[in-house]
Amino acid sequence: MFENSRESRTDLSEYGEFGLIDHLTGNFGITKEHTLKGIGDDAAVLDFKDEKVVVTTDLLVEGVHFDLSYMPLKHLGYKAVMVNLSDVFAMNAIPRQITVSIAVSNRFPVEALEEFYAGIELAAKLYKIDVVGGDTSSSTSGMMISVTALGAVKEEDVVYRSGAKPNDLLVVTGDLGAAYMGLQILEREKQVFNVNPNSQPDLDPYAYLIERQLKPEARQDIPPLFKALDLKPTSMIDISDGLSSETLHLCKNSKTGVNLYEEKIPLDPSVISVCEEFQLDSTTIALSGGEDYELLFTVDQGDFEKIKANPNFTVIGHMTEEAEGMHLVTRANQKIPLIARGWNAMKKED
């Protein structure tokens, strides 16, 4: 993944308020086609031509959303961008710009913020977006990150959560549950480290899970793939809180029910084996783990031919009439109510 950490330590106070922003964002260029003015004025000026603008924002709070004892700051910067871009892709839009604001206590040296912004910069480069603004502030304790992403989409291409119809197929990209199990691995290693700081864990078997937790990728390949397939989903959402919660959002917004088939949920083999190791039910993890940043969408049954052979997509169920309710169909062919148990809820209850 990333190389990390530097030796030197420069106090934040060595830069003035404006000096620090200039220092951290000075090498962020802009693409003149979509961004007329980036950082350095009261506001950025953007050109969306004849496209509509999508905007989304997310907060990441230390101690709530991340733990710096195992989250390197460069990864954190990268992930803070992904969380937002995933929402842009979930509208079937293309991200164009982000703003990044952070509040940090002065226990963070300048080098730490440089690492954080290196992650932002890498994400911006790989996802072809401009960093056009932001704010930095001291905080009385801990670190808080606020990212806002703007994207562009033609009005006829926008996909909302609300367009699913009964009999539409429910489809998901990639596989689920890996990011949550990566978090369990990291939490376990933290406990081990607290007991024995000299332990040298072998994390190789868990590389995929840890990467899904620390360096998730938003599905920038999917909106162009839909274009190439001449496919417009009827509804779409990204999976941040867990498959069950997001499925219920689509149902609620579209006024439909759903049958979701347990046996169809795509799981990486390492998720299955690590769930066994932790004595956790892999279906529960896939339904409620969250942080997958995959896309969940519905398509008309007539579009099945366009997706059936594509390895990016797994059909996991179908929408029903609202009155039929929202159900998980188990491997034993039992229908049980689908309930929302996002990772927040899991944390509280477990």
Place this chain on the structure above:
Amino acid sequence: MFENSRESRTDLSEYGEFGLIDHLTGNFGITKEHTLKGIGDDAAVLDFKDEKVVVTTDLLVEGVHFDLSYMPLKHLGYKAVMVNLSDVFAMNAIPRQITVSIAVSNRFPVEALEEFYAGIELAAKLYKIDVVGGDTSSSTSGMMISVTALGAVKEEDVVYRSGAKPNDLLVVTGDLGAAYMGLQILEREKQVFNVNPNSQPDLDPYAYLIERQLKPEARQDIPPLFKALDLKPTSMIDISDGLSSETLHLCKNSKTGVNLYEEKIPLDPSVISVCEEFQLDSTTIALSGGEDYELLFTVDQGDFEKIKANPNFTVIGHMTEEAEGMHLVTRANQKIPLIARGWNAMKKED
């Protein structure tokens, strides 16, 4: 100003994560002309038609930017919006939408957040903007607010910080220093209260100063006034950090010098009298106090006729060649270097 505080107290945990957002933002409507989709999907969808998009964002951190012991939450919500709208007006643009994210510890009851959002809602109504998104999170301590504002402007109307030329007139709206002196009054009353909680201060003589601190208004009247006067400033910035700091920004970005005349700086009589009471120099306060949210701009000398009789505007100086440097011309007709001493710096040094 606002009525404030309620008796009841509902714990944040009584609402789920989504329930809380719905509860707080449920009555925010949208203007269909500029906002196709507001709160309730992965992202909002906005229509800027043939106009360019300006975007700006600001953080407000408890203990750094505000003190809840004298800042009512409804005012705080209102001010968080103003801080951002002021940046939009400084681009000569019209604000259209905002997103509002807050992180709060669970010492805040739901009623406190309702007060905060009531201030947001009032600002949105009075400034004709839509609240189109945001995020709420718990925090391990204190409150943090992140607002992003989007505005619209025709490309030919955008005013940057960088367009001033030598001999352009330097002009400011309104009067300066009042918000800073309002803060001094509030800080003094807090000290008095700490010593004697039963004291009943008479704040009437300070009403203007306190209102400028607690309920600032961004200058939404100015961009339309420029239109009506057929006037386009050559450069513009809003005054958040103080007149000296913002003047230096215009000079630096425009590659000019400046002569700023002390005797021309517009001061409210109450600023002068309270500066005497506190034994502070009113010029220093106007130059470095900040939080005025007035607009500072430059115009070609040929446009003087358009502004000279307008009570909104005060000509306070003129730009010079860069090599002449940046100076304050005192009442004694001495030229002294203009230095940036924003309120952050003042706080540290005083």
